[in-house]
Each structure stands twice: as structure tokens, then as C-alpha cells.
Amino acid sequence: MKLLYFAWVRERIGLTDETVEPPAHIGTVGDLLGWLRTRGEGYEAALVEPEAIRVALDHDHAEHDASIVGIREVALFPPMTGG
Amino acid sequence: MKLLYFAWVRERIGLTDETVEPPAHIGTVGDLLGWLRTRGEGYEAALVEPEAIRVALDHDHAEHDASIVGIREVALFPPMTGG
Amino acid sequence: MALIRTAVTDAPLDLAGEFAGVSNGRADVGAVVTFTGLCRDEDGRLEALELEHYPGMAEAEITRIATLAAERWDVQALTVLHRYGKVTPGEAIVLVVAASSHRHAAFEAAEFVMDFLKTHAPFWKKEHALDGSTAGWVEARIADDEAEARWNKDA
Amino acid sequence: MALIRTAVTDAPLDLAGEFAGVSNGRADVGAVVTFTGLCRDEDGRLEALELEHYPGMAEAEITRIATLAAERWDVQALTVLHRYGKVTPGEAIVLVVAASSHRHAAFEAAEFVMDFLKTHAPFWKKEHALDGSTAGWVEARIADDEAEARWNKDA
Numbered sequence: 018m019k020l021l022y023f024a025w026v027r028e029r030i031g032l033t034d035e036t037v038e039p040p041a042h043i044g045t046v047g048d049l050l051g052w053l054r055t056r057g058e059g060y061e062a063a064l065v066e067p068e069a070i071r072v073a074l075d076h077d078h079a080e081h082d083a084s085i086v087g088i089r090e091v092a093l094f095p096p097m098t099g100g
Numbered sequence: 101m102k103l104l105y106f107a108w109v110r111e112r113i114g115l116t117d118e119t120v121e122p123p124a125h126i127g128t129v130g131d132l133l134g135w136l137r138t139r140g141e142g143y144e145a146a147l148v149e150p151e152a153i154r155v156a157l158d159h160d161h162a163e164h165d166a167s168i169v170g171i172r173e174v175a176l177f178p179p180m181t182g183g
Numbered sequence: 184m185a186l187i188r189t190a191v192t193d194a195p196l197d198l199a200g201e202f203a204g205v206s207n208g209r210a211d212v213g214a215v216v217t218f219t220g221l222c223r224d225e226d227g228r229l230e231a232l233e234l235e236h237y238p239g240m241a242e243a244e245i246t247r248i249a250t251l252a253a254e255r256w257d258v259q260a261l262t263v264l265h266r267y268g269k270v271t272p273g274e275a276i277v278l279v280v281a282a283s284s285h286r287h288a289a290f291e292a293a294e295f296v297m298d299f300l301k302t303h304a305p306f307w308k309k310e311h312a313l314d315g316s317t318a319g320w321v322e323a324r325i326a327d328d329e330a331e332a333r334w335n336k337d338a
Numbered sequence: 339m340a341l342i343r344t345a346v347t348d349a350p351l352d353l354a355g356e357f358a359g360v361s362n363g364r365a366d367v368g369a370v371v372t373f374t375g376l377c378r379d380e381d382g383r384l385e386a387l388e389l390e391h392y393p394g395m396a397e398a399e400i401t402r403i404a405t406l407a408a409e410r411w412d413v414q415a416l417t418v419l420h421r422y423g424k425v426t427p428g429e430a431i432v433l434v435v436a437a438s439s440h441r442h443a444a445f446e447a448a449e450f451v452m453d454f455l456k457t458h459a460p461f462w463k464k465e466h467a468l469d470g471s472t473a474g475w476v477e478a479r480i481a482d483d484e485a486e487a488r489w490n491k492d493a
Contacts, residue, residue, distance in 0.1 A: 099461025182306025
């Protein structure tokens with residue numbers, strides 16, 4: 018599963034993207050965020066307020082209770098500020 | 101009192117403007133329209149449906165019950181179609 | 184104070200120039216909404232529209248409407264230009280440009296100006312058909328009165 | 339069918355060219371509304387905004403939003419362009435052009451696109467200050483969520 022990070026999520030984690038294989042019990046976006054927080058200080062700094070994190074699954078906006086089963090690309094980012 | 105006519109009111113009356121002295125008992129826009137209708141066929145054709153006539157008194161939109169006392173310029177025209 | 188510019192003219196309207204007029208040289212403008220009303224060819228039968236206006240009152244009404252809009256919404260600049268004389272299909276009849284730091288103010292000010300202009304500015308359109316005949320005066324639309332009325336309900 | 343054109347680009351946006359693109363050569367367009375979102379200088383302290391975007395999804399979301407608007411309102415053409423990369427004060431960040439035979443459809447389609455774009459298109463603004471420091475990421479505004487939500491109430 019490919020992960021992409023944008024804006025201050027990218028800056029805090031220190032990566033633009035990476036490919037991970039979460040454990041089998043990680044079934045939802047929320048599970049994934051919790052698991053990522055255990056992977057180091059940068060992740061913890063980026064994801065300490067999970068409710069501030071917006072998520073796209075294969076280019077579609079998704080809620081934190083959405084399933085990530087079968088998803089190829091997960092993007093994590095702050096609320097958007099375009100326009 | 102100067103009268104100005106626009107669009108099909110102008111075409112039917114056959115004048116762009118004229119200066120008139122209505123009788124003393126002509127106090128309102130409605131009175132004026134009724135009096136003008138007696139002045140000839142063109143006026144009758146233009147003003148036969150008075151409710152279709154819009155009026156401006158000295159450049160301000162006015163209703164048919166408005167007083168014309170002291171007014172210098174009265175414009176008669178159909179509903180506007182600009183924009 | 185909003186910068187208000189209004190004109191009634193027989194010259195072509197210049198969208199890019201008017202846009203630059205409200206935004207160039209001032210970096211405090213965040214949103215610019217423009218409205219352009221164009222002469223249509225009415226399925227190919229129209230040669231031109233002839234716009235009659237009431238000189239003096241037309242300018243005064245447009246300025247009054249622009250001033251009302253600038254009092255009601257937080258706009259930095261508001262430009263309202265209206266053509267008179269002959270206008271051919273594809274040409275602009277009316278141009279409104281509203282600049283603001285807030286996009287909704289710019290949208291609403293421009294829409295308000297158009298709704299009031301349709302019902303209050305003394306202009307009349309006569310159609311000239313391509314076959315040389317005069318097709319007659321355009322009739323006012325009830326929808327335009329309703330469009331204007333809704334701004335009173337909001338108030 | 340509305341002609342929809344969307345792009346995510348690092349090149350300057352051309353209002354006059356995009357206006358011509360929806361109106362030139364077609365005399366059935368009666369109303370064109372444009373919205374331009376400009377980079378402000380924030381009282382002189384801003385050197386530039388840096389717009390980060392999610393390539394692939396940004397284009398897809400803008401096209402999705404434009405298509406939604408074209409389904410909901412009777413527009414003949416709808417253009418939505420968004421910059422990425424560095425944008426300096428006075429430059430356009432976003433340009434929406436809506437052409438219709440009815441002015442209210444053009445106004446509402448353009449405003450709807452902007453409200454949804456603010457909350458759904460994956461772009462993020464970072465401020466670069468004139469003094470050389472990076473002033474940080476622009477925060478999302480709750481007013482933008484509210485602006486988007488009202489279109490659901492209308493439906």
C-alpha cells in the first residue's frame with residue numbers, strides 16, 4: 018500500500034511517500050493512523066490530532082471509519098486551502 | 101413641463117419629446133396619462149394600457165399615483181429591457 | 184470606501200482592461216467576479232440589437248445601483264458599464280466587475296447589480312433581423328422582476 | 339452538453355483568453371460569469387504563496403466538481419483552472435468561467451464550483467514572507483465548510 022503525505026503532514030513525517038504493509042488487523046483509516054503513530058516521532062508529531070487529518074483513498078475523499086481493504090494509494094493531508 | 105418618450109411609446113406617439121402645459125386639475129401621473137390619451141390617435145395607441153407604462157419624474161422612477169406638481173421632466177416608457 | 188466606476192457608452196466593453204482596472208497595482212484584492220451580458224444571435228436570425236437609453240437617467244440609475252451594492256457588500260471596487268446604440272451578436276451589452284477580499288461579497292454584489300439593472304436602468308432593446316426587417320422591441324421578463332424582489336426578502 | 343475544461347497548471351492564468359474560449363464563435367451565449375482568486379500580499383508582508391497539490395487527484399476533483407455544477411445548472415461552458423507552484427501577490431490562483439443563456443445559472447455554477455473547490459480540491463497554501471522566513475501553512479477556514487454546506491440545504 019502506497020502512502021502519500023502533503024503539506025505539514027509531509028513536513029512532519031519527513032517523507033513525500035512510502036510503501037508500507039500494515040499488519041492484517043489494520044482494517045480502517047483510523048486503524049492505519051493509529052498504527053502509523055507508533056512508527057516514530059515524526060509520525061507522532063504529524064498525527065497527534067487525528068481529527069485534523071483528511072484522507073483520500075485511491076483519489077477519493079474518505080472518512081476515518083472507511084475500510085482500506087483493497088486500497089492501493091492512501092493520502093494523508095491537512096484540511097485543504099486551495100482556491 | 102417637458103415630456104420624454106422612449107421605445108415603443110416614442111414610436112407610437114411619434115415624438116421623442118415635447119413641452120406641454122397640462123390643465124390645472126392634472127395633479128398625478130395617472131391624471132397626466134389620461135389627459136395625454138385625449139390628444140390624438142398616437143397617444144391613444146401608446147397609452148391604451150396605462151398599466152404597461154413606466155414613469156420617471158425628474159430621473160426618478162415613480163408610481164402612477166405620484167404627484168407631478170413641481171416636476172420639470174416626465175419620461176414615459178415601457179418596462180425596461182437593458183442588461 | 185469602494186471605488187465605483189460607471190459608464191454608459193457606445194464603445195465596445197473591455198473585460199481585460201476593466202479587470203486590470205480594479206486589480207492591478209493593489210495586492211489587497213482577493214476575489215474578482217465579472218459578469219458579461221452578451222448579445223445573442225437568436226438562432227441566427229438577429230443582425231443586431233439597438234439599445235435605446237434615457238440619457239442622464241441611465242447614468243444616474245446605474246450609479247445609484249452600484250452605490251447601493253457597495254453599501255450592502257464589502258467590495259473594494261465595483262465597475263458597471265452599459266452599451267447603447269447598435270450591438271451585434273457576440274458583443275457585450277453590459278459588464279460588471281466586483282472586487283473584494285471575500286468571494287461571496289464579490290459574487291453577491293455583481294448579481295445584485297445585474298438584477299436591479301435589468302428592472303431599473305432605462306434601456307430598451309430593439310431587435311433588427313438579418314432579413315432586413317425590424318423584429319420589434321424585446322419584452323420585459325417577469326423573471327427579472329422576481330429576481331430583483333428576492334433581494335428585498337433577504338434584507 | 340456543457341463544454342467542460344479543467345486544468346491544474348504552473349503557468350499564469352489568462353482571463354481574456356479563457357473568456358474568449360467560452361464565448362467566441364458562438365452567439366448563443368448570453369451570460370458569462372468569471373471568478374478570479376488572486377494572491378494577496380497580506381499587508382505587504384508576503385513575498386509569495388507556494389501551492390502544493392496532489393497530482394492526479396487535484397485534476398480529478400476539479401473535473402468532478404465542474405461536472406457536478408454542469409449537471410445542476412444549465413451552463414453551456416464551464417472552465418476551471420487552478421495554479422500550483424509559486425504564485426506572487428496580484429497573480430491569479432484560480433479562475434472559473436461559466437457561460438450560460440441565463441445569468442443566474444452562470445452565477446450559481448461559478449459560486450458552487452468555488453465553494454466546493456475550497457473544501458475538496460487537494461491544494462495547500464504555504465506563505466513565504468518578504469523577510470525571507472517561511473510564515474507557514476495557511477489554515478483552513480470554517481467559513482469555507484459552511485459555504486459548501488449551504489448547497490446541500492438548497493438541494
